Amino acid sequence: MLVDEYLPKGSGFDVVTKVLKERNNNDISIIIMSYVSDHDAFTKEVASGRVQFLNEPDRESALVECVSKIVSPHKVETQVQYQIKQLEPGAILFAEGEKTELTYIVKKGSLRAYCASPEGDKITLGEIVAGEFVGEMGHFNHEPRSATVEAITDVELIAIPNSAVDNVIFTRPSWAKALVKTLSTRLKKANKALAG
Incomplete structure:
Protein backbone atom coordinates (compact mmCIF):
# COMPACT_ATOMS: atom_id res chain seq x y z
CA MET A 1 0.00 0.00 0.00
CA LEU A 2 1.38 3.43 -0.96
CA VAL A 3 0.11 6.41 1.05
CA ASP A 4 0.95 10.12 0.76
CA GLU A 5 1.48 11.81 4.13
CA TYR A 6 -0.57 14.78 2.94
CA LEU A 7 -4.00 13.86 1.62
CA PRO A 8 -6.63 16.34 0.38
CA LYS A 9 -8.97 15.60 3.29
CA GLY A 10 -6.67 14.56 6.12
CA SER A 11 -3.44 12.96 7.15
CA GLY A 12 -1.96 9.89 5.50
CA PHE A 13 -0.69 8.92 8.97
CA ASP A 14 -4.33 8.58 10.12
CA VAL A 15 -5.03 6.20 7.23
CA VAL A 16 -1.93 4.14 8.07
CA THR A 17 -2.90 3.99 11.76
CA LYS A 18 -6.38 2.67 10.83
CA VAL A 19 -4.93 0.04 8.47
CA LEU A 20 -2.45 -1.15 11.13
CA LYS A 21 -5.20 -1.48 13.77
CA GLU A 22 -7.31 -3.81 11.62
CA ARG A 23 -6.45 -7.46 12.34
CA ASN A 24 -7.34 -8.54 8.82
CA ASN A 25 -4.60 -6.26 7.42
CA ASN A 26 -1.59 -7.99 9.00
CA ASP A 27 -0.19 -8.98 5.61
CA ILE A 28 -0.32 -5.44 4.20
CA SER A 29 2.99 -3.55 3.92
CA ILE A 30 2.88 0.23 3.71
CA ILE A 31 5.11 2.82 2.05
CA ILE A 32 4.50 6.38 3.26
CA MET A 33 5.53 9.19 0.92
CA SER A 34 6.92 11.82 3.29
CA TYR A 35 9.84 14.20 2.91
CA VAL A 36 10.52 13.89 6.66
CA SER A 37 10.42 10.39 8.17
CA ASP A 38 8.42 10.37 11.39
CA HIS A 39 9.61 6.97 12.59
CA ASP A 40 8.38 7.69 16.12
CA ALA A 41 4.82 7.33 14.87
CA PHE A 42 5.31 3.70 13.76
CA THR A 43 8.45 2.56 15.60
CA LYS A 44 7.62 -1.16 15.78
CA GLU A 45 6.36 -1.34 12.20
CA VAL A 46 9.43 0.51 10.83
CA ALA A 47 11.76 -1.82 12.75
CA SER A 48 9.96 -4.89 11.34
CA GLY A 49 9.99 -3.45 7.81
CA ARG A 50 6.21 -3.42 7.51
CA VAL A 51 6.15 0.39 7.25
CA GLN A 52 8.72 2.28 5.21
CA PHE A 53 9.19 5.94 4.39
CA LEU A 54 9.80 7.10 0.83
CA ASN A 55 11.61 10.41 1.32
CA GLU A 56 12.43 10.97 -2.34
CA PRO A 57 9.36 9.99 -4.36
CA ASP A 58 10.86 11.59 -7.48
CA ARG A 59 13.91 9.29 -7.35
CA GLU A 60 13.02 6.00 -9.03
CA SER A 61 15.75 4.01 -7.24
CA ALA A 62 14.34 5.07 -3.85
CA LEU A 63 10.94 3.64 -4.76
CA VAL A 64 12.53 0.46 -6.13
CA GLU A 65 14.47 0.05 -2.87
CA CYS A 66 11.28 0.33 -0.78
CA VAL A 67 9.40 -2.14 -2.95
CA SER A 68 12.36 -4.56 -2.92
CA LYS A 69 12.30 -4.62 0.87
CA ILE A 70 8.62 -5.57 0.76
CA VAL A 71 8.98 -8.19 -1.98
CA SER A 72 12.10 -9.84 -0.44
CA PRO A 73 11.95 -9.08 3.30
CA HIS A 74 14.00 -12.12 4.36
CA LYS A 75 16.83 -11.17 2.03
CA VAL A 76 17.00 -7.68 3.52
CA GLU A 77 16.89 -8.97 7.10
CA THR A 78 19.76 -11.40 6.59
CA GLN A 79 22.15 -8.85 5.09
CA VAL A 80 24.98 -7.67 7.32
CA GLN A 81 24.10 -4.08 8.07
CA TYR A 82 27.40 -2.86 9.50
Whole structure:
Protein backbone atom coordinates (compact mmCIF):
# COMPACT_ATOMS: atom_id res chain seq x y z
CA MET A 1 0.00 0.00 0.00
CA LEU A 2 1.38 3.43 -0.96
CA VAL A 3 0.11 6.41 1.05
CA ASP A 4 0.95 10.12 0.76
CA GLU A 5 1.48 11.81 4.13
CA TYR A 6 -0.57 14.78 2.94
CA LEU A 7 -4.00 13.86 1.62
CA PRO A 8 -6.63 16.34 0.38
CA LYS A 9 -8.97 15.60 3.29
CA GLY A 10 -6.67 14.56 6.12
CA SER A 11 -3.44 12.96 7.15
CA GLY A 12 -1.96 9.89 5.50
CA PHE A 13 -0.69 8.92 8.97
CA ASP A 14 -4.33 8.58 10.12
CA VAL A 15 -5.03 6.20 7.23
CA VAL A 16 -1.93 4.14 8.07
CA THR A 17 -2.90 3.99 11.76
CA LYS A 18 -6.38 2.67 10.83
CA VAL A 19 -4.93 0.04 8.47
CA LEU A 20 -2.45 -1.15 11.13
CA LYS A 21 -5.20 -1.48 13.77
CA GLU A 22 -7.31 -3.81 11.62
CA ARG A 23 -6.45 -7.46 12.34
CA ASN A 24 -7.34 -8.54 8.82
CA ASN A 25 -4.60 -6.26 7.42
CA ASN A 26 -1.59 -7.99 9.00
CA ASP A 27 -0.19 -8.98 5.61
CA ILE A 28 -0.32 -5.44 4.20
CA SER A 29 2.99 -3.55 3.92
CA ILE A 30 2.88 0.23 3.71
CA ILE A 31 5.11 2.82 2.05
CA ILE A 32 4.50 6.38 3.26
CA MET A 33 5.53 9.19 0.92
CA SER A 34 6.92 11.82 3.29
CA TYR A 35 9.84 14.20 2.91
CA VAL A 36 10.52 13.89 6.66
CA SER A 37 10.42 10.39 8.17
CA ASP A 38 8.42 10.37 11.39
CA HIS A 39 9.61 6.97 12.59
CA ASP A 40 8.38 7.69 16.12
CA ALA A 41 4.82 7.33 14.87
CA PHE A 42 5.31 3.70 13.76
CA THR A 43 8.45 2.56 15.60
CA LYS A 44 7.62 -1.16 15.78
CA GLU A 45 6.36 -1.34 12.20
CA VAL A 46 9.43 0.51 10.83
CA ALA A 47 11.76 -1.82 12.75
CA SER A 48 9.96 -4.89 11.34
CA GLY A 49 9.99 -3.45 7.81
CA ARG A 50 6.21 -3.42 7.51
CA VAL A 51 6.15 0.39 7.25
CA GLN A 52 8.72 2.28 5.21
CA PHE A 53 9.19 5.94 4.39
CA LEU A 54 9.80 7.10 0.83
CA ASN A 55 11.61 10.41 1.32
CA GLU A 56 12.43 10.97 -2.34
CA PRO A 57 9.36 9.99 -4.36
CA ASP A 58 10.86 11.59 -7.48
CA ARG A 59 13.91 9.29 -7.35
CA GLU A 60 13.02 6.00 -9.03
CA SER A 61 15.75 4.01 -7.24
CA ALA A 62 14.34 5.07 -3.85
CA LEU A 63 10.94 3.64 -4.76
CA VAL A 64 12.53 0.46 -6.13
CA GLU A 65 14.47 0.05 -2.87
CA CYS A 66 11.28 0.33 -0.78
CA VAL A 67 9.40 -2.14 -2.95
CA SER A 68 12.36 -4.56 -2.92
CA LYS A 69 12.30 -4.62 0.87
CA ILE A 70 8.62 -5.57 0.76
CA VAL A 71 8.98 -8.19 -1.98
CA SER A 72 12.10 -9.84 -0.44
CA PRO A 73 11.95 -9.08 3.30
CA HIS A 74 14.00 -12.12 4.36
CA LYS A 75 16.83 -11.17 2.03
CA VAL A 76 17.00 -7.68 3.52
CA GLU A 77 16.89 -8.97 7.10
CA THR A 78 19.76 -11.40 6.59
CA GLN A 79 22.15 -8.85 5.09
CA VAL A 80 24.98 -7.67 7.32
CA GLN A 81 24.10 -4.08 8.07
CA TYR A 82 27.40 -2.86 9.50
CA GLN A 83 31.02 -3.83 10.08
CA ILE A 84 34.00 -2.65 12.14
CA LYS A 85 36.84 -0.79 10.40
CA GLN A 86 40.29 0.01 11.87
CA LEU A 87 42.62 2.82 10.72
CA GLU A 88 46.17 3.73 11.71
CA PRO A 89 47.32 7.36 12.05
CA GLY A 90 47.65 8.97 8.61
CA ALA A 91 45.34 6.49 6.87
CA ILE A 92 42.68 7.98 4.60
CA LEU A 93 39.11 6.90 5.38
CA PHE A 94 37.80 8.40 2.12
CA ALA A 95 38.92 11.07 -0.34
CA GLU A 96 37.20 14.16 -1.67
CA GLY A 97 35.25 13.36 -4.84
CA GLU A 98 34.88 9.62 -4.16
CA LYS A 99 31.54 7.91 -4.59
CA THR A 100 29.57 7.69 -1.33
CA GLU A 101 28.77 4.12 -0.33
CA LEU A 102 29.28 4.00 3.45
CA THR A 103 28.47 6.11 6.50
CA TYR A 104 30.59 5.75 9.64
CA ILE A 105 30.31 6.14 13.40
CA VAL A 106 33.60 6.77 15.22
CA LYS A 107 33.97 4.35 18.15
CA LYS A 108 37.55 5.28 19.17
CA GLY A 109 40.11 7.84 18.10
CA SER A 110 39.91 11.01 16.06
CA LEU A 111 40.04 12.03 12.42
CA ARG A 112 40.57 15.26 10.48
CA ALA A 113 38.40 16.43 7.57
CA TYR A 114 39.97 18.64 4.93
CA CYS A 115 39.47 19.72 1.35
CA ALA A 116 41.87 20.96 -1.29
CA SER A 117 42.13 24.63 -2.21
CA PRO A 118 42.48 25.63 -5.90
CA GLU A 119 46.22 25.98 -5.20
CA GLY A 120 46.39 22.43 -3.84
CA ASP A 121 46.72 23.35 -0.15
CA LYS A 122 44.83 21.42 2.53
CA ILE A 123 42.05 23.43 4.16
CA THR A 124 41.13 21.82 7.50
CA LEU A 125 37.39 21.67 8.01
CA GLY A 126 37.36 20.14 11.47
CA GLU A 127 38.07 17.19 13.72
CA ILE A 128 35.81 14.18 14.12
CA VAL A 129 35.93 12.38 17.47
CA ALA A 130 34.46 9.28 19.13
CA GLY A 131 30.67 9.26 19.20
CA GLU A 132 30.29 11.29 15.99
CA PHE A 133 29.19 10.29 12.52
CA VAL A 134 31.37 10.87 9.48
CA GLY A 135 30.34 10.65 5.84
CA GLU A 136 26.66 11.02 6.65
CA MET A 137 26.13 13.92 4.24
CA GLY A 138 26.85 11.65 1.29
CA HIS A 139 23.98 9.44 2.43
CA PHE A 140 21.57 12.36 2.72
CA ASN A 141 22.45 14.29 -0.44
CA HIS A 142 23.56 11.38 -2.71
CA GLU A 143 26.65 13.29 -3.83
CA PRO A 144 30.36 12.39 -3.95
CA ARG A 145 32.48 13.04 -0.86
CA SER A 146 32.89 16.77 -0.22
CA ALA A 147 36.09 16.32 1.84
CA THR A 148 38.96 13.95 2.56
CA VAL A 149 38.95 12.34 6.02
CA GLU A 150 42.23 11.16 7.55
CA ALA A 151 42.94 9.37 10.83
CA ILE A 152 44.85 11.44 13.40
CA THR A 153 45.15 8.57 15.89
CA ASP A 154 44.39 4.86 15.80
CA VAL A 155 40.71 4.79 14.88
CA GLU A 156 37.92 2.25 15.17
CA LEU A 157 34.74 2.92 13.22
CA ILE A 158 31.42 1.26 12.50
CA ALA A 159 30.87 1.22 8.73
CA ILE A 160 27.23 1.18 7.61
CA PRO A 161 26.24 0.71 3.94
CA ASN A 162 24.13 3.66 2.83
CA SER A 163 21.34 1.27 1.81
CA ALA A 164 21.03 0.21 5.48
CA VAL A 165 21.56 3.56 7.24
CA ASP A 166 17.87 4.39 7.77
CA ASN A 167 17.01 0.94 9.09
CA VAL A 168 20.04 0.77 11.41
CA ILE A 169 19.57 4.30 12.73
CA PHE A 170 15.89 3.91 13.48
CA THR A 171 16.29 0.54 15.17
CA ARG A 172 19.13 1.85 17.35
CA PRO A 173 18.01 4.98 19.24
CA SER A 174 21.51 5.66 20.60
CA TRP A 175 22.84 5.88 17.04
CA ALA A 176 20.01 8.19 16.02
CA LYS A 177 20.90 10.42 18.98
CA ALA A 178 24.57 10.40 17.92
CA LEU A 179 23.57 11.48 14.41
CA VAL A 180 21.49 14.39 15.71
CA LYS A 181 24.34 15.44 18.02
CA THR A 182 26.83 15.31 15.13
CA LEU A 183 24.65 17.43 12.85
CA SER A 184 23.91 19.90 15.65
CA THR A 185 27.59 20.31 16.50
CA ARG A 186 28.54 20.89 12.87
CA LEU A 187 25.75 23.44 12.43
CA LYS A 188 26.96 25.38 15.49
CA LYS A 189 30.54 25.38 14.13
CA ALA A 190 29.33 26.58 10.73
CA ASN A 191 27.30 29.37 12.32
CA LYS A 192 30.31 30.53 14.37
CA ALA A 193 32.52 30.50 11.29
CA LEU A 194 29.98 32.60 9.34
CA ALA A 195 29.64 35.04 12.26
CA GLY A 196 33.40 35.54 12.23
